[in-house]
Amino acid sequence: MLAMVPSGEAVLPPFVRLVAHAVRWRLLSELARSDLRVRELVALVDQPQNLVSYHLRLLRSGGLVVARRSSFDGRDSYYHLDLERCAHALAAAGAALHPALRLVPAQPANAAGESAAPxxxxxxxxxxxxxxxxxxxxxxxxxxxxxxxxxxxxxxxxxxxxxxxxxxxxxxxxxxxxxxxxxxxxxxxxxxxxxxxxxxxxxxxxxxxxxxxxxxxxxxxxxxxxxxxxxxxxxxxxxxxxxxxxxxxxxxxxxxxxxxxxxxx
CATH class of the missing domain: 3.40.50.2300 (Response regulator)
Incomplete structure (x- = not known):
């Protein structure tokens, strides 16, 4: 017979709660590649603008995404994924599950490799x-x-x-x-x-x-x-x-x- 699980809901790490949604994960994936405007994200994730804007607000509130006013058109903004914050948040989520799962972000200095010459x-x-x-x-x-x-x-x-x-x-x-x-x-x-x-x-x-x-x-x-x-x-x-x-x-x-x-x- 399985042991009873203690009552009480497990507290999810903030990073897990924030990224565990299909639209937010897709937005993060697109922003991991390039800074983008809302209308570009709408086209890429194929979702209504109001829904994309809602999830972007959540990602900004969580500190993973930053918005900057466009220098080309001040009425527009570019969204940028803070990879450094993501790396530390992901590491903290792993450690919350088990200390051995603490992810150490790679140190990519001089990481292009001897054979790579992009x-x-x-x-x-x-x-x-x-x-x-x-x-x-x-x-x-x-x-x-x-x-x-x-x-x-x-x-x-x-x-x-x-x-x-x-x-x-x-x-x-x-x-x-x-x-x-x-x-x-x-x-x-x-x-x-x-x-x-x-x-x-x-x-x-x-x-x-x-x-x-x-x-x-x-x-x-x-x-x-x-x-x-x-x-x-x-x-x-x-x-x-x-x-x-x-x-x-x-x-x-x-x-x-x-x-x-x-x-x-």
């Missing part, structure tokens, strides 16, 4: 801050094994000095001799991934013949305040570099599974 293009508008920071950090994290470059739809004459400074001071990377590149010069090259880092450039990024995977990271311009007119100062660049580095660390296991394709010079 080609990645980062794009933003001016190619003076966000995309060159991403380019430098991905090259650094892969030990130079990834084919990586960056460009802008309307490149600035020079890199922003605070972008140069934050890479040198925080990561020991020197890009002082680099110059912004024009996005149009990249259209004849082959890439595995094209990653846009600003909402404006996502709207004008050209198509590539070899159909690379297109991802979007909605990251505010660190050189501008909320109204986009004034310099925000070095702390904004420090926060931006930290966010980009986190996203790159979680991108590395994805790149490690990408077959290498030769990149045309």
């Amino acid at each position: 080609s990645v293009l980062f794009v933003c508008t001016g190619n003076s801050a966000r995309s060159p920071i991403a380019e430098a950090l991905l090259r650094h994290r892969t030990g130079g094994r990834a084919e990586v470059t960056s460009a802008g739809s309307h490149p600035k004459p020079l890199l922003h000095p605070d972008a140069v400074r934050v890479l040198r001071q925080r990561y020991g990377i020197d890009i002082a001799d680099r110059r912004p590149r024009q996005l149009d010069t990249m259209t004849g090259r082959r890439f595995d991934y094209v990653i846009s880092l600003c909402d404006k450039v996502r709207e004008v990024c050209p198509e590539f013949d070899d159909r690379p995977q297109r991802l979007h990271w909605s990251i505010p311009d660190p050189a501008a305040t909320g109204d986009g007119t004034a310099q925000a100062g070095y702390p904004a660049f420090d926060r931006t570099a930290a966010e980009i580095d986190t996203r790159i660390r979680y991108l590395l296991p994805v790149l490690a599974q990408t077959p290498h394709r030769e990149v045309q010079p």
Whole structure:
């Protein structure tokens, strides 16, 4: 005869309660790949907008999803999955069931593997801050094994000095001799991934013949305040570099599974 289970309902970990719904899991799965707008999520999960918005509110309340106003259209917002929070929440859920099940998030630094050499293009508008920071950090994290470059739809004459400074001071990377590149010069090259880092450039990024995977990271311009007119100062660049580095660390296991394709010079 089976032993009686003590009365009282087991308390589910918050992460389990939050993700144990088909629509919310699907939303998380889509946002794990790219930042997206509500109408894009509606199309991807094939559910009514009011239902998608409801579940997004729950995910935001649980701290797994963040919304940012679009810099292209201030009436719209991009939703972003906080992978770092997800990793820690998942680890806590495993430990709540049994201490031996505590999941330790992988440390993906330099995780692209000796044989992996994916080609990645980062794009933003001016190619003076966000995309060159991403380019430098991905090259650094892969030990130079990834084919990586960056460009802008309307490149600035020079890199922003605070972008140069934050890479040198925080990561020991020197890009002082680099110059912004024009996005149009990249259209004849082959890439595995094209990653846009600003909402404006996502709207004008050209198509590539070899159909690379297109991802979007909605990251505010660190050189501008909320109204986009004034310099925000070095702390904004420090926060931006930290966010980009986190996203790159979680991108590395994805790149490690990408077959290498030769990149045309």
